[in-house]
Amino acid sequence: xxxxxxxxxxxxxxxxxxxxxxxxxxxxxxxxxxxxxxxxxxxxxxxxxxxxxxxxxxxxxxxxxxxxxxxxxxxxxxxxxxxxxxxxxxxxxxxxxxxxxxxxxxxxxxxxxxxxxxxxxxxxxxxxxxxxxxxxxxxxxxxxxxxxxxxxxxxxxxxxxxxxxxxxxxxxxxxxxxxxxxxxxxxxxxxxxxxxxxxxxxxxxxxxxxxxxxxxxxxxxxxxxxxxxxxxxxxxxxxxxxxxxxxxxxxxxxxxxxxxxxxxxxxxxxxxxxxxxxxxxxxxxxxxxxxxxxxxxxxxxxxxxxxxxxxxxxxxxxxxxxxxxxxxxxxxxxxxxxxxxxxxxxxxxxxxxxxxxxxxxxxxxxxxxxxxxxxxxxxxxxxxxxxxxxxxxxxxxxxxxxxxxxxxxxxxxxxxxxxxxxxxxxxxxxxxxxxxxxxxxxxxxxxxxxxxxxxxxxxxxxxxxxxxxxxxxxxxxxxxxxxxxxxxxxxxxxxxxxxxxxxxxxxxxxxxxxxxxxxxxxxxxxxxxxxxxxxxxxxxxxxxxxxxxxxxxxxxxxxxxxxxxxxxxxxxxxxxxxxxxxxxxxxxxxxxxxxxxxxxxxxxxxxxxxxxxxxxxxxxxxxxxxxxxxxxxxxxxxxxxxxxxxxxxxxxxxxxxxxxxxxxxxxxxxxxxxxxxxxxxxxxxxxxxxxxxxxxxxxxxxxxxxxxxxxxxxxxxxxxxxx
Numbered sequence: 001x002x003x004x005x006x007x008x009x010x011x012x013x014x015x016x017x018x019x020x021x022x023x024x025x026x027x028x029x030x031x032x033x034x035x036x037x038x039x040x041x042x043x044x045x046x047x048x049x050x051x052x053x054x055x056x057x058x059x060x061x062x063x064x065x066x067x068x069x070x071x072x073x074x075x076x077x078x079x080x081x082x083x084x085x086x087x088x089x090x091x092x093x094x095x096x097x098x099x100x101x102x103x104x105x106x107x108x109x110x111x112x113x114x115x116x117x118x119x120x121x122x123x124x125x126x127x128x129x130x131x132x133x134x135x136x137x138x139x140x141x142x143x144x145x146x147x148x149x150x151x152x153x154x155x156x157x158x159x160x161x162x163x164x165x166x167x168x169x170x171x172x173x174x175x176x177x178x179x180x181x182x183x184x185x186x187x188x189x190x191x192x193x194x195x196x197x198x199x200x201x202x203x204x205x206x207x208x209x210x211x212x213x214x215x216x217x218x219x220x221x222x223x224x225x226x227x228x229x230x231x232x233x234x235x236x237x238x239x240x241x242x243x244x245x246x247x248x249x250x251x252x253x254x255x256x257x258x259x260x261x262x263x264x265x266x267x268x269x270x271x272x273x274x275x276x277x278x279x280x281x282x283x284x285x286x287x288x289x290x291x292x293x294x295x296x297x298x299x300x301x302x303x304x305x306x307x308x309x310x311x312x313x314x315x316x317x318x319x320x321x322x323x324x325x326x327x328x329x330x331x332x333x334x335x336x337x338x339x340x341x342x343x344x345x346x347x348x349x350x351x352x353x354x355x356x357x358x359x360x361x362x363x364x365x366x367x368x369x370x371x372x373x374x375x376x377x378x379x380x381x382x383x384x385x386x387x388x389x390x391x392x393x394x395x396x397x398x399x400x401x402x403x404x405x406x407x408x409x410x411x412x413x414x415x416x417x418x419x420x421x422x423x424x425x426x427x428x429x430x431x432x433x434x435x436x437x438x439x440x441x442x443x444x445x446x447x448x449x450x451x452x453x454x455x456x457x458x459x460x461x462x463x464x465x466x467x468x469x470x471x472x473x474x475x476x477x478x479x480x481x482x483x484x485x486x487x488x489x490x491x492x493x494x495x496x497x498x499x500x501x502x503x504x505x506x507x508x509x510x511x512x513x514x515x516x517x518x519x520x521x522x523x524x525x526x527x528x529x530x531x532x533x534x535x536x537x538x539x540x541x542x543x544x545x546x547x548x549x550x551x552x553x554x555x556x557x558x559x560x561x562x563x564x565x566x567x568x569x570x571x572x573x574x575x576x577x578x579x580x581x582x583x584x585x586x587x588x589x590x591x592x593x594x595x596x597x598x599x600x601x602x603x604x605x606x607x608x609x610x611x612x613x614x615x616x617x618x619x620x621x622x623x624x625x626x627x628x629x630x631x632x633x634x635x636x637x638x639x640x641x642x643x644x645x646x647x648x649x650x651x652x653x654x655x656x657x658x659x660x661x662x663x664x665x666x667x668x669x670x671x672x673x674x675x676x677x678x679x680x681x682x683x684x685x686x687x688x689x690x691x692x693x694x695x696x697x698x699x700x701x702x703x704x705x706x707x708x709x710x711x712x713x714x715x716x717x718x719x720x721x722x723x
Contacts (some may be wrong), residue, residue, distance in 0.1 A: 013062045014209035015226040016202060018269070019110035023219050024053045026076060026103050032214030034226070040089045040109065049215055053107070064088070067194070070094065072107070075100045084272075086112070095272045108225060113271035140260070140285035141170035144278050148246065148270050150262040152176075155250075157258040158186060161380070161450050163422070164258070180422040180444070190230040195256050196222045198279050199248040202229055204267045224437045236425055237263070239439050244268040246275060248282050252290050255338070297454075304458055307335065308465050315469045320563040321403070325411065326350045335458050336451075338394060338413035346380070346408045347568030350598050354416055356393050363390045364398070365410060370485050372402045374465050376456065384446035397448025401459055404470050408569070411462075415448035462661070562687075564596045565604050571629060574605075578613040584620040594631030595638055597707045603683045610676040611642050611703045617670055618646030618701070637690075643702040649695040657693055 015021055015034050023032040030048050048056055053072065054473050057065035064087060075098060081098040093112040096366045098105065137155040152171035156164050159345055162183035169177040194200060209228050210219065221227045228234065229245070237245055244264040250257045260282050314324045322345050325332065329352040333341035340353030344365050349358045354363065369376050371675040379385070382398035397415035412576045425439045527562045543577065571594060579585045597604055612629070619625035622645055631640045653664040679692075684691050688708045695701035 013212055014228055015212050015221060015224065016228055017207050017210045019108055019226050021224055021226050022048075022053070022056070023214070024072075026105075028053050028072075031058065031104070032219045033355045035211045035213055040094075045213060049213065061087070061089070068098075070130045070678070071098050073133070074103060074168070075105050083447070085185050095539070097225070097272075097563045098263075099223070102659055104219065104645075105226055110225075110272060111269075113269050113274075113358050124165065126550070135168065136285050136289045137168035138170070140282060141168045143281055144260065144262060145170045145360055147281070148262055148274060150244070150246070150264040150268070152263040154261045154263070155258065156261060158191075158256065159450060160452070162186065167258075179441075180420055182422055182424045184425050185232065185236070185423070186697065187230075187232065190233060190497070191256060193222060193227070193230055194247060194249045194259060195251075196228075197225060197249075199225075199275055200226065200229060201246045201247060201270065201275055203244050203269045205234055205243055205245065206267075228607045232425060236439055241265050242408070243272070246278065248269060248279055248412075250282065250286050252286060257286070276421075276450075300454060301457070304335075304461050308461055309442060311462075312465055312469065315465075321466065321469065321563050322409070322566075332462070336413045336455050337415075338399070338414045340414040342412045342414070344408070344412065345443065346566040346570075347572075348566035349593075353414070354394055355414055356395065360390050360393065361412065364412065365408075368400055369407050370399075372400075372407070373406070375402045376400070376459055377402075378451045378456070380450040381447040385415070387446075393450070396446055397451065399451050399455070399459065401463055403466055414458075415451075417446060418449050420444040420447070511597050531595075551701065562599055563601070564598055565601050566596050567594045567604075567608075569606060570605060574609050574612050575616070575627075575629075578609075578616040580618045582620050583611070584616050584625055587616060587619055587625035587627060592628065593632070594629070595631045595633065597638060597640075598709070599687045599707060603687060607683050607705065610680045611705065614676065615642050615644040615646065615701070615703075620670075622646065633709055636709050637706040640705040641702055642705070643700065645700040648697040648699050648701055649693070650697055653694065654693060658691070 017036060019034075020037050020040055021032075021034045022030055022037065025031050030051050030053055031504075033045065033048060035045055037048070041048070041056070043059070054065070054069055060107065061068070068085060068087070071085060075081065075083070079100050079665050082097065085096045085098070087094045087096040089109075094109045094339070095112055097108040097110075100106070139530065141153045141155060144150075152169065154166050154171075154176055155168040157167045160166050163188055164181040166176045166179050200490070212219070229237075229247075242263045243266055246262040248260045250259060256459050260278075261439065262278075311324065314327070315321060322343065325343050329341055329343070329350065333339075333353055338353070340351065340355040342349060342351045342355050343359055344361055347362075351358075351361075351363055354624045355361070364386075367389065368377050378398070380397040383390075383393040383396045387393070388684075393413035396417040399413040399415075401411045403409040409421075420443070421438060421441055422444045468689075568591075575589050579587055579589075612627075615627045616625075619627065624645075626645045628643045629640070631638060633639075649664045657664075658678050682706075683692050684705065690706040692704045692706075693701065694704070
């Protein structure tokens with residue numbers, strides 16, 4: 001930890017002292033200049049303000065004035081461009097930089113150092129241009145260090161989080177390589193400062209900056225090479241003993257990417273041409289990195305497209321999106337560079353790798369639900385933010401994708417904690433002349449590696465693919481809906497037939513039976529025979545109508561499609577509703593493992609509704625009503641058991657329990673028609689399933705529902721559902 005004092009200055013009113021600057025307006029009037037300009041001129045500084053720039057050069061540098069004024073006039077006529085002239089002052093050679101920024105022209109002088117571009121530097125540049133290396137940043141650090149002779153040259157990369165990391169370092173000790181720097185090191189104003197100039201340079205951080213004198217509106221000095229470094233950086237550099245510094249911004253694809261920084265622990269002047277050579281070297285390296293990066297990206301995108309193609313084929317050939325996602329859990333985890341993955345679907349949870357508990361996953365879904373205005377949510381330190389709500393977690397970073405805008409269907413990726421070291425900086429906000437500034441390095445925990453652009457591209461591509469498949473499925477469903485509407489119309493016709501066509505023969509049968517039944521009426525024998533014949537004819541008509549309807553139904557039977565059905569949410573809902581229906585809210589229901597079933601959703605719902613409602617109904621008179629629902633896999637079936645402590649079923653009635661209208665002798669105190677179990681058995685048979693009942697009076701009942709198990713459609717990847 002280092003603590004040091006710095007002199008507080010207002011950077012906008014000061015410039016560095018290694019050069020000189022004059023600023024003029026578009027009328028050629030001097031509106032600002034550095035207070036040290038008297039070192040290269042013949043008159044007091046204040047006398048130049050509001051004076052024509054031509055008067056300054058003609059009085060101070062008469063021999064060179066025409067050439068300089070011609071260059072200034074060119075900038076007045078043509079706003080774009082920058083000119084560098086050699087300017088001799090008192091026998092010394094200076095660089096004179098002339099450039100225009102908006103409605104002002106800047107004239108900057110700095111001393112010319114001895115031989116700028118040495119032969120060894122040119123050879124280094126040529127070598128770099130021709131070199132093929134796997135790490136361009138290591139190469140550029142080495143090359144720049146040779147050119148400027150500094151103690152340390154580093155490459156600093158800005159991350160999306162606002163933090164930064166040292167990617168490369170050329171020095172004797174490499175003490176900063178790989179280290180992270182907190183967001184406070186690169187505030188927005190600092191980024192704007194570096195990106196507004198080809199490079200930034202300070203030959204001596206201990207030198208006092210000098211005042212910039214001006215009239216009128218404040219002058220924007222940010223384009224000037226003499227503009228002081230941001231306080232946060234000059235303070236930090238002085239704190240770590242850096243005396244000379246050069247910083248060159250790096251742009252990749254026209255976006256600010258990071259910085260090259262050169263540090264030297266003694267005062268050292270670097271000639272302008274040498275600095276320009278370093279800028280050229282870095283621009284070439286950035287171009288090479290950009291080309292290599294884009295080739296790498298193209299290769300990666302092609303891999304993602306190949307994955308998308310294979311995944312799309314599976315999605316289109318399978319009735320369930322969730323099944324395909326579960327089958328490809330490991331692939332989805334690997335391509336997101338995650339340590340674990342979970343799919344949450346209507347209460348059912350499928351996991352692979354390092355994941356939180358199922359209870360924690362449910363809490364995570366509740367937390368991220370409000371954030372999903374966009375389908376993708378990311379947070380590399382999620383665990384530290386929500387530890388109070390969820391408890392200790394096995395991961396640190398979270399990335400999630402909401403599927404089809406449903407708040408009960410998510411893919412969740414998890415990244416484990418990564419221990420790191422980070423530099424932080426803080427400074428006092430006091431307005432005293434002397435202000436404190438403290439830097440320290442701390443260990444960072446509870447955070448994972450941030451989710452980078454490649455990962456987000458993969459997840460976004462997955463989101464678009466799922467959306468495309470869902471749209472195609474929607475069109476298929478529209479077609480099925482049309483078929484169902486037609487089928488519905490036919491069922492309405494059948495219902496009308498049942499209510500109308502059967503009414504007449506049933507009335508005849510009813511009247512005839514009533515007449516024969518009334519024994520007190522004296523009737524001739526032939527009347528009884530006639531009414532008997534009428535009854536038989538009516539029964540035959542009824543049979544004919546029923547056979548015709550059955551034939552029609554057989555021809556028009558709807559072929560349903562199967563899909564994996566998550567049962568956690570469905571069974572809870574059925575239990576809650578039936579407890580209210582039969583006034584049995586005292587009933588305790590214990591849920592075991594609730595495996596998803598391969599079937600048709602509406603039929604599955606009706607099956608469990610019939611069985612669970614019986615369990616709730618027949619335990620309603622117990623002092624402590626109890627039901628347990630559990631499941632397990634055995635051979636080719638998934639077995640669900642619904643066990644209750646109700647009244648039980650007499651042994652004599654068990655063999656006929658699936659007959660229509662059959663009810664046990666001890667069930668008369670409970671409402672019912674005797675149809676439910678018969679329908680349940682028929683629906684199970686349509687699903688190729690089975691039903692069995694174990695029961696005895698006073699010992700309750702266990703109903704076992706067996707569903708075909710399709711391993712190609714339901715994977716047992718740590719799957720389970722909680723109550």
